[in-house]
Amino acid sequence: MESIHTRIWQEEAEPDNAFAAASCHCHGYDVYGDLLLHASWIEYLFLLFRGEAPSLAQARLLEGLALALANPGPRDAAVHAAMCGGVGGSTSASCLMAALAVGAGASGGAREVRLAMEDWLERGTDAARWQTGLAAKPAENPADVWPAPGHAPGFDPHGVRCTGPVRQTLAHLAGLGCGPSLPWLQAQRPLLESAAGLPLAMTGVAAAALLDLGFTPAQGEMLHLLLRLPGAAAHALEQKDYGHKKFPFFRVELENDPGPAGAGLNTEDRA
Amino acid sequence: MKGPQLLEEQVGRLATRMGAVFPGERAVFRGQDLFTSLKDLDWLELYLFGITGRRYTPQQMRVLHVIWTHTSYPDARLWNNRVAALAGTARSTGSLGIAAALAVSEAMIYGGAPQLRCSEFLIRAKKMLDQGADLEALVRTELKEKRGIGGYGRPIVLTDERIAPIMAVVREQGLENGPHLRLAFEVERILLAGRWRMHMNVVGLDAALCADFGMSPREFNYFFIPVFLAGMPPCYLEAAEKPEGQLFPLPCRMMHYEGVPRRQWRR
Known part of the structure; x- marks a missing residue:
C-alpha cells in the first residue's frame, strides 16, 4: 500500500476508527498527553522544525524573534496586501494568502531572509568575506522564478540609518546567549552597513537569529512566512471593519492615455 | 535621488503605462481603449498582450x-490539482482552492522552474550556436553544471503524450521550422543518443515555440502561469459535490513513521 513517510508524526488509530487518532506523537513526544501539559507553543514550534526540544535560551530567542516579527505594521507590503483582502470583504484565507505571497519576496520578505541565511552559511563571522560579498551586486539568474534581488539581503534598500526597532530587537536577541551570529552582528553592524552602503534591516536580524537557532535557510524562510501572519490577520480584520471608504485608493497618472471616454464607440452602444 | 526621497516621490500616486479604469467611463489597457481598440481580442490574446504588449498572428494564436x-x-x-x-x-471555496493550486504549480520539478530554465537555455543556446558554438558541448556543459535541462525528462514517465498532438497543430499552421523548435528537437536527439536517455517534455516544446514567437524566458513564464488552470475547477467541483471528506481519505495506517522512539518532555 502507498504510504506517507514521516519522521515527525506518529499516530495510533482509535480501536473503532482507522481515520481518527487515539494518540499523536511529535518527534517522539506525546502531543496531547505530554506537550500540551508541559511545553509552550514556541517550544513545540521549535520541536516541529528541528526535531529536538529547544534549550531554554533557544526557546527565549525564538519567542523574542516571533514577537519582533509578528506585526510589521500596516505600511509593510505584506500587511498592505492582507488589508486589500480585508477591505473588500475577501475570505480570511485569501487575506493570509495575500500576505504570504507578498511577504515571500526578496525585498523585505522571506526570500530575503533565506538569501541572507545562505550568505551567513558562506561567510560565517568572517568580516573580510562579508565585506567582499556585500560589495558585489546581487546576481540575476534569468532562469529563476524569483526576480533578481535589488539589494544585499538583510539590509534596508531605502534606509538612512538602522531603525530603532531593528536596533532594539538585535540588542535584545543578541543578549540571550544563543549562538555566535547575533552577538557578532551586533558588534560588526557598522562595518557591515558600511560595506553594504545600507542600514541593517529586520530581515538581517531574523536571518542571524534563525541561523543561531540551528534552522536551515529553507526552514528560516518558512518560519519567517509563518511568524509574520498574526499582524496581517489582525490588520485585515480591522480594515474590514473600517470599510473601503476609509482605505486609500491612490491617484493614477496614466502615461499613455489614448483619449476620452468611448472613443470609437457609436452613440447607441454608449447609451 | 535615493532612500526616503525616492519613496517620497511615489507617495499617493500610481504612475503607470499599463492601464487604469475610469469608473463609469472607460478602461485603458496598455495604452489602448479596452472596449474599442481591443474589443475583438479573445481572452488569451488579451492575456498575452498584457504580458508582452505585442500581438500575435492567427497561426501563432492557434x-x-x-x-x-x-x-x-x-x-x-496531480499535486497541483x-x-x-x-x-x-474540505468545503473551502473554489477561488481559494484554485488560487492555491495555481501557486503550487510554480514548482521545481514541473511547472514554473523547468519552464524558465528551458526557455533560458534554448534562447542562450541558439545565440551561442549562431556564434559558432557546438550544441553537443553546450548540452554536456548544461547537464554538468545544472544536473539537468528544463524541458527534458519527466518525473513519472519517459515520454510526453502532449508532444504529438501539439506538433500536429504546429505543422497544420506551418510553424514547424522555427529555429528554436528545430534546436529543441536537436537537443532531444543528443540526449537520447547519449547515456542520458531523456525525451523532450511538453515544456521543452512549448518553450521552443514561444521563443520562436519572440517571447523572452520571463514572458514565457508568465504566459504559462495559468496553463494548468482549466483542469482545476473540475477537480474542485467533483470533490465539492461528493460527500465531504471523500477525496483521498488517509487512515492512520497509511502513515509510515520513521522518526525517533517515544520519549518524555522535560519536567
Whole structure:
C-alpha cells in the first residue's frame, strides 16, 4: 500500500476508527498527553522544525524573534496586501494568502531572509568575506522564478540609518546567549552597513537569529512566512471593519492615455 | 535621488503605462481603449498582450491556444490539482482552492522552474550556436553544471503524450521550422543518443515555440502561469459535490513513521 513517510508524526488509530487518532506523537513526544501539559507553543514550534526540544535560551530567542516579527505594521507590503483582502470583504484565507505571497519576496520578505541565511552559511563571522560579498551586486539568474534581488539581503534598500526597532530587537536577541551570529552582528553592524552602503534591516536580524537557532535557510524562510501572519490577520480584520471608504485608493497618472471616454464607440452602444 | 526621497516621490500616486479604469467611463489597457481598440481580442490574446504588449498572428494564436488546452488535465491525483480537489472535499471555496493550486504549480520539478530554465537555455543556446558554438558541448556543459535541462525528462514517465498532438497543430499552421523548435528537437536527439536517455517534455516544446514567437524566458513564464488552470475547477467541483471528506481519505495506517522512539518532555 502507498504510504506517507514521516519522521515527525506518529499516530495510533482509535480501536473503532482507522481515520481518527487515539494518540499523536511529535518527534517522539506525546502531543496531547505530554506537550500540551508541559511545553509552550514556541517550544513545540521549535520541536516541529528541528526535531529536538529547544534549550531554554533557544526557546527565549525564538519567542523574542516571533514577537519582533509578528506585526510589521500596516505600511509593510505584506500587511498592505492582507488589508486589500480585508477591505473588500475577501475570505480570511485569501487575506493570509495575500500576505504570504507578498511577504515571500526578496525585498523585505522571506526570500530575503533565506538569501541572507545562505550568505551567513558562506561567510560565517568572517568580516573580510562579508565585506567582499556585500560589495558585489546581487546576481540575476534569468532562469529563476524569483526576480533578481535589488539589494544585499538583510539590509534596508531605502534606509538612512538602522531603525530603532531593528536596533532594539538585535540588542535584545543578541543578549540571550544563543549562538555566535547575533552577538557578532551586533558588534560588526557598522562595518557591515558600511560595506553594504545600507542600514541593517529586520530581515538581517531574523536571518542571524534563525541561523543561531540551528534552522536551515529553507526552514528560516518558512518560519519567517509563518511568524509574520498574526499582524496581517489582525490588520485585515480591522480594515474590514473600517470599510473601503476609509482605505486609500491612490491617484493614477496614466502615461499613455489614448483619449476620452468611448472613443470609437457609436452613440447607441454608449447609451 | 535615493532612500526616503525616492519613496517620497511615489507617495499617493500610481504612475503607470499599463492601464487604469475610469469608473463609469472607460478602461485603458496598455495604452489602448479596452472596449474599442481591443474589443475583438479573445481572452488569451488579451492575456498575452498584457504580458508582452505585442500581438500575435492567427497561426501563432492557434498554437498558443493548443498549448493551453493540451496542458490542463482534470486529474485530481496531480499535486497541483489535488490542492484544488482537497479544497473541495474540505468545503473551502473554489477561488481559494484554485488560487492555491495555481501557486503550487510554480514548482521545481514541473511547472514554473523547468519552464524558465528551458526557455533560458534554448534562447542562450541558439545565440551561442549562431556564434559558432557546438550544441553537443553546450548540452554536456548544461547537464554538468545544472544536473539537468528544463524541458527534458519527466518525473513519472519517459515520454510526453502532449508532444504529438501539439506538433500536429504546429505543422497544420506551418510553424514547424522555427529555429528554436528545430534546436529543441536537436537537443532531444543528443540526449537520447547519449547515456542520458531523456525525451523532450511538453515544456521543452512549448518553450521552443514561444521563443520562436519572440517571447523572452520571463514572458514565457508568465504566459504559462495559468496553463494548468482549466483542469482545476473540475477537480474542485467533483470533490465539492461528493460527500465531504471523500477525496483521498488517509487512515492512520497509511502513515509510515520513521522518526525517533517515544520519549518524555522535560519536567
